[in-house]
Amino acid sequence: MAVSTHLDQFLNTIDDDYVACSICLERYTKPKVLPCLHTFCERCLCDCFEKHGDLNCPACKTPCELQDGGVSELKDNVFMSSLVDLENERRKLASGQYRVCELCEDREVTHFCIECCEYLCENCERMHRKIKATRLHKVRLISELDAQREERPSFVEYVVNCPTHPESKVQFYCDTCQVPVCTACTIVDHRVPEHAHRYLSVAAEEYGMQLKDNVTKLKAKEDCIDANIEAVKKWRVKIHSLFDQEKEKVNIKAEELIQSVGREQQRLVKELNNERDTRIKQTDILIEELKFNHTNVNSACNFAETLMRHANSVQLLSTRSVVTRRIDELLKIRDEWEEPLDGVEFEEASDVVVSNLGRIKADACVKQCSIENIPKKVWKGDEACLFVRTRDARGNDVIPRQKLNGTLNKPNGEVVHLEFSNNYDGTHSTIFRADVEGNNQITLTIDGQAVPGSPFEFSTWTGLVRTIGQQGNGKGEFKSPLGIARDCRGNIAVADTDNNRVQIFNGALIFKNVLTFPNFKNQFKPRDVAISDDSTYFMTDSGNNQVVVSKQGGQPIRCFGQGELKDPRGIAIHPIDGNVYVCSYGSGTVEVYTQDGEHFRTLGAPGSGQVIFKGPHSIAIDSKGTLFVSDSVQLGHVYGCDTVGNMTMESEKLENPRGIAIHSDGYILVISDSPYYWNRGFYKLNRQGKIVSKFGGNESVVNRYDGIVFNVDNISRVLLSDWLNHRLRVFVM
Known part of the structure; x- marks a missing residue:
């Protein structure tokens, strides 16, 4: 029986690409499939495992973990085994080995029994159908089988027997174990309900559809990988160009550095050469001077020797004064020379800068x-x-x-x-x-x-350094300035009281901005300013008995305190709890508010058992949260207290104490606005309230200070507001 050309091509393809093990190059013997889907002979895989001690795929090097059974426990590639059998059968058919019936061994083959795997003639095929044991077997015409195989060369339709029960055909699929099984298996090893199984054809059809879908996805993935390969190949070409460009940059930069180093080398060598030439020239001058002295000494020596040998007494004595004077001059010439210690040294640059090789030191x-x-x-x-x-x-x-x-x-x-x-x-x-x-x-x-x-x-020196401003209502001009505050950025805010505004300056005391509030019931009358960490301004307004809150832009955010405050003056923000402390001069109390304006507590009220104020004027709070309040009525003291009014310090008596500033070292500065000019100025107090020293008060003009704040750049400098002369003064203490 002739074999078609397509079948010949398929048999050659099968031999080359499908049924040959890539290790032994022979047809598969007991083919085993690895998790990476590559197939090899069982014996070949055993040799690899014995040689290396572990098993990696010989094709893709993917590690394969073996169970206790070793290579034999790997899944059999049933498809490849069937394909090998099919290829063997077809080669026998192509070689003419199956041209006669395998039963009668006489007539020409016309049919093939799928289940018996036998080639039959027409007569034997009829007998095959009549025998009770074989009448239900699937028998195909050779021509139909060839046509089907030519359309689908990989088609395999052999009946497969169960490896556990060789006498039984595989008819079912166990979903639990994911293996094909026979009827006996469903009764013995794969019983329900522990196992679920169904007909092999149903499972195969379902898996075939899944496989078809996965193949479609794999082909899309393959196309994507192909595209990436092409892209990488293009990138590979581009890499050469990219690195060539950068190498050119390196070469250019290197050439620039070489030239720079060369210029630096020439400069240093020239500097050394100039210094050498200068010293050589000085040496040459010294040599000429020594030669000149040598000539003079030699000449005088010859003259004296001549006199001694040839002159008579009269001649000898007549030149005595001249010769003696000349010899004395020559003997005074310095005849010792020491090598100068005027050395020279090249010092390499300490920093790694190629264009700076070093310096010449002398x-x-x-x-x-x-x-x-x-x-x-x-x-x-x-x-x-x-x-x-x-x-x-x-x-x-x-x-x-x-x-x-x-x-x-x-x-x-x-x-x-x-x-x-x-x-x-x-x-x-x-x-x-x-x-x-x-x-x-x-x-x-x-x-x-x-x-x-x-x-x-x-x-x-200490004393008055400079004066800022003058009387007026222009930028940087004042009319009765009182309280002063400084924010964390160094900006200075001044309560320009009788100009009804707050002026803002930078750390160099250059005007920046002004805050005015013309829409209040009464004129805005600022007495003091406190600035929060987020640059929010809190200003006491004695004209309206309130605290005005705004940003540096000037728009009021809120006002509070109208119910408690009477003639509010000093104000400070607690560095720990953030509350606002306000001196209510008219009521003799310090009122405490949250920054949102909610009244929190009253300090210093008579009969409260706490510190008692008569006329609290100014307040300052140190970094630990202790309050220091100047009381300018009757008593004339500075009081220290905690946030609930318990007194911690009472200072020595002061005359009309006003502004307060706390130094970072802990001491306290207090303005004294005494009616007697010799007592005016500001005092330094220790933490026990004792007066340590006094500053100011001896200026050539009469000053009346109120506000005080430390200069942002120098803690020895303070900024004072002189309300009498309408200006600010910078004082070094």
Whole structure:
């Protein structure tokens, strides 16, 4: 029987791509399928496992975990086994081995029994159908089978017997174990209800549909991978171009650096050559001078020897004065020479900058060095900068090889070592703070030798530094300024009381903004200001007996306190609980509010068993939450208390105490607006309320201070409001 051309092609394909093990290159023997779906002979997989001690797929290297049974426990590739059998059968058919009936071995083959796997002639096929045991077998015409196989070359329709019960055909599928089973299996090893099974054809049809859907998805995935492969190939080509561009940048930069290094090298070498040539020239001059001296000495020596040998007494004595004077001059010539210590040194750059290889340092001649911008007077708390210029013996600026040392001797006996910065241009600089009033002394040395001008003295001063503003209603002008506050950004707010506004300045006291509120019932009369951490302004308004809250833009957010406050003055925000504390001068109390304006507590009311106020004017709160209130009526004290009014401090008596400021070190500054000018100014109190010192009050003009705040840049400076002269004053204490 002839085999079609398509069948020949299929048999060749089967042999090459499907039924040959990629390890042994032979047809599969007991093929086993791995989890990655690659198939190999059982024996080949056993050899791999024995060789390596574990099993990775020989094709894709995917690890395969084996059970206790080893390779034999892997799933059999039943499909591949059937395909091998089919291929063997077809090759026998193609070679003519099955051209005659396998039963009668006489007539030509016309049929094939699927279940017996036998080729039959027409007569034997009729007998096959009559025998009771085989009459229900599936028998196909060879021509039909070939046509079906040609349409679907991989079609396999052999009847498969159960591996557990070889006498029984596989007819069912166990969904629980996911294996095909025979009828006997459903009774013995796969009984219901523990196992669920159904007809093999139903399960195969369902799985075939799932497989078809998955194949569609896999093909889409394959197309996507193909597209990625092409994209990666394009990227692979692009990588060369990309890196070539960057290499070109590297080469260009390297060339620039090479040129820069070359220029730096030439500069340093030129500097060394110039210095060498200068010193060689000086050496040549010295040699010529020595030669000249040598000639003069030799000439005088020859002249004297000639006189001794040839002159008579008269001749000898007649030249005595001239010869003696000349010899004395020549003997005074310095005849010892020491090698100068004027060294030179190349110092490599400490920072990794290719264009800066280093510097040429030389010995400085201390006598040629000088101190520049020597201060005569420095305000206490201010910083001063000192410059020292270093020169060599010829008076040229040099970067010295020696170390510059300096000490600051303060009036209180404290000695501070000054650290100098080398500016690498022939100058050194240092910054120091003058924080003790009196005469200071600075000593500067190089290699233990005092720099010319050292030591020198300067004075640290205290007192009035500057005045800001004048009477008026323009920007930066005032009319009876009272309370002052500073926010966390350094901005200064001033209650410009009789101008009915609050002015805002930056830390340098340059005008920024103004807050006015013209729509109140009575004129806005600010007495003091407090500023929260979020830059919200809280202002006491004695004209309307309230607290006005706004942002820096000027729009009022809320007003509160009309029911409790009488002539409100000082105001402060507690740094811990955030509450607002207001001095109600008219009622002799301190009223406590939340920042939303809700009344919280009253402090200092008569009969409350707490601290008693007569006329609380100003309030300040330290970082620990202690309140300090100045009482300017009758008693004239500053009281310290906690947030419920328990007194913790009572100061010494002061005359009309007003504004209060708390230093970071804990001491308290209090304005004294005494009717007697010699008592005016501000006092420094310790935490026990004792007066430590007094500042101000001796200015050339009569001042009346009210508000006080520390300057943002210098804690030795305070800003005072002078309500009598309508201005602000900066004072160093």
